Amino acid sequence: MAVMVTGGAGYIGSHMVLALVDAGRDVVVLDDLRAGFRWAVHPAAAFVEGDCGDEKLLARLIRQHGVTAIVHFAGSIVVPDSVVDPLGYYFNNTVKSRALIGAAVENGVRHFxxxxxxxxxxxxxxxxxxxxxxxxxxxxxxxxKLMTEFMLRDTAAAHPLRYVALRYFNVAGADPARRSGQSSPRATHLIKVASQAAVGQRTHLDVFGTDYPTPDGTCLRDYIHVSDLARAHVLALDHLAAGGESAVLNCGYGRGYSVLEVIEAVKRVSGVEFPVRLAPRRAGDPAALVAGADRIRAVLGWKPEHDDLDAIVAHALAWERSLAERREAAE
Structure with a gap:
């Protein structure tokens, strides 16, 4: 009996694989490596390079590995890019999710x-x-993403499939043991980008918009440590395995930090002053996103272990230094 993780070579997916392997679960990772890294996948997990929209491949992997649950991370995630290329995002995030849900139903996978x-x-x-x-x-x-939630809701009403949709707020940080982290050089996540600036990988940091209706005019976000998020997924699998009902759950700590507050935290933890430039707003950025986080605690019994901005930043910085060491070793 195995768990299939799509996008398991990516940032959040690789942390989920770590959490599953640490819990003694059998794991098969499906990733096309367009945004992920083969080296980020735990060696105990089976790895297949492929597309999560390939229904024939999905059917074969489900049968071959005895997959009983699917954890779906694969997709495109850059908000401004989606404004420029909406059809690409609907294809990659919605059409391919439909294929994956269909493969689950057709091949008897009950948990998603x-x-x-x-x-x-x-x-x-x-x-x-x-x-x-x-x-x-x-x-x-x-x-x-919302269209995929609707597909899951309607599929679960018509078939013996139960699911948990986890609505992430801002995911940040890295595995405390430095086994994985946010590795894409083109990442747009604030803590990642600020950490790159702190270790000299960027010449400066842009702040997109200073006229939002927030205390300091910059966007307000709820930052959740990636390892806490991965553990929430493991608890969600346990919830479904124990007969729990389908659920939609926010993933956050219930407290927000502004862009400027995060930048100050990165400077404080790193001890580095780096240039910050003010830029116009980006398309598609809401002013404030802070999670109502009571339901996930009640339904899953989830308790965060890394609810501290400085700790999240410290783990992100440690990972950036690990990446720098990896690059130097490869040269």
Whole structure:
């Protein structure tokens, strides 16, 4: 009996693989390596390079490995890119998710975890945002994820499939043991980008928008440590295995930090002053996204272990230094 992890060579997916292997689970990773890294996959996991929309491949892997649960991370995640290329995002995030859900139903997989996003809420008027808030994404990225949530809801009503959709707020940090982290050089996540600036990988840091209706005019976000998020997924699998009902759950700590507060934290923890430039707003960025995080604690019994901004930043910085060492060793 195995868990299939799509996108398991990527940032969050590789941490989920670590958590599953640490828990003694059999894992098969499916990743096309367009955004992931083969070296990021734990050696105890079976790895297959391929597309999560390839239904024939999916059927073969489910049968071959005895897959009983699917954890779906594969997809495109850059909000501004989705505004420029909406059809690409609907294809990669929605059409391929439909193929994966179909393969699960056709091949008897009963449990499904979906990597959703707080972007489904759009420019929410409530803060913190509960799962019952109005769903009004302001980017094709958010809409592409919400459409997959709808497909799961409707499929679960028609077939013996139960699911948990986890709506991520801002994921950051890295494995405390430095086994994995955010490795893409083109990443747009604030803590990643600020950490790159702190270790000299970027000449400066851009702040996109300073006129938002927030205390200091910059966007406000709820940052969740990637290892806490991975553990939430493991608990969600346990919930389904124990007969738990399908659920939609926010993943965050329930507290927000502004862009400027995060930059100050990175400077404080790293001890490095780096240039910061003010830039216009990016398309598709809501002013504030802070999780209403009561439901995940109640349903899954989840308790964060890394709810501290400086600790998240410290792990992200340690990972950037590990990447620098990896690059130097390869030269």
């Amino acid at each position: 975890l979906f990597s959703s996003t707080a972007a489904v809420y759009g420019d929410a008027k409530e803060s913190p945002i509960p799962e019952t808030a109005r769903l009004a994404p302001v980017s094709p990225y958010g809409t592409s």
